[in-house]
């Protein structure tokens with residue numbers, strides 16, 4: 001009979017069941033379920049005494065709290081989570097440059113919108129960036145008018161996007177950590193999908209002044225609503241400025257460009273126990289192919305890499321990169337401690353229902369989407385990269401905040417792996433949704449773009465899945481619409497603001 005469980009690494013003491021198993025069911029391979037075990041949850045491969053290692057991915061997830069017989073359901077309640085790697089000890093270890101050979105890509109170009117400098121765009125968008133939430137209502141009306149009255153006359157422009165946010169006023173603008181939200185908005189102004197030329201609209205009395213946001217040079221090129229005599233005058237001014245920018249965008253055309261002009265992000269959300277076996281490692285192979293072809297790939301989610309940071313530190317290209325990586329982990333440890341929590345605050349109820357017992361297990365699956373390439377740079381939240389290759393962009397793991405901060409760092413496409421499913425999408429860059437199980441793809445056919453569950457359901461190799469995903473990334477970067485894009489879905493722009501609100 002077939003075996004209804006998957007062990008990832010020869011050292012593992014637990015496996016993941018590939019079907020929901022009632023107590024007494026023969027799981028194949030000489031294993032019988034002692035308990036009811038939900039789909040994607042873990043089963044003990046050996047008798048575990050209290051204190052025995054619970055190992056998955058060859059990594060220590062924790063120790064057994066009580067006696068766990070072979071064939072039992074292993075879950076949050078019977079595992080004591082392992083401690084995270086000690087950062088001081090990690091920093092004291094001698095540095096060794098990583099040596100890795102990446103898979104060979106069979107494509108090296110995509111059709112994008114060239115920019116005067118920096119990365120190319122994957123979409124040709126009129127971007128509108130407010131300096132403060134107070135103007136959002138007027139901007140929403142302006143966007144409706146631009147869509148109805150102006151866009152039909154500019155067929156080569158893909159759309160208009162307003163990135164409303166809640167920063168800009170009522171905040172401690174001089175707090176040390178305010179650098180993060182301010183930098184996020186500054187970086188956004190140079191986004192490749194906006195041709196680095198969005199329309200900036202402020203109110204006039206906000207704390208985030210235009211000089212502070214964009215410098216005195218750019219501040220002349222901005223609309224302040226308090227300068228206009230009422231609503232109609234505001235709308236007329238915005239539409240006039242929008243039309244001027246649309247005329248410039250209309251002249252842009254896609255052209256074949258080397259992958260060194262492509263920058264994308266990787267993220268996971270609503271993960272389950274299959275995410276680390278199918279979707280994330282397939283995304284990792286796609287990432288390696290992109291890096292090998294000269295592209296730039298960002299991965300993030302500090303609280304989901306914290307427990308695997310020793311694996312990433314060993315992939316730092318230089319001692320400086322390793323030190324920056326550890327520095328970002330330290331910053332986040334302090335940030336969580338100040339809020340009275342630790343990294344165990346991360347797994348969601350959905351993650352746990354999906355079989356992920358704790359943050360160690362989630363982290364081991366999460367980092368798989370970074371592939372094997374060396375890490376060439378580490379970015380603080382909202383920073384823009386200065387190097388190509390694989391880059392760790394420190395952001396929270398929150399889908400909305402990670403997506404927004406990666407967008408600010410300049411990504412023009414995101415690959416999003418999911419086990420539980422989410423209709424999440426970014427307003428200004430396409431998001432390729434990758435399912436970890438074929439059952440999710442079948443259930444959400446009109447929302448999932450790529451089914452990495454085929455690694456289990458069709459016995460596709462990870463290499464085949466990774467190469468297919470790589471080709472899909474290039475197709476979407478070249479203009480093919482994602483499912484969420486076709487439905488017109490998008491989430492709000494959620495800035496990471498660790499500074500006080502006043």
Ligand code: CA
Nearest residue numbers: 268269397399
């Ligand atoms: Ca996430």
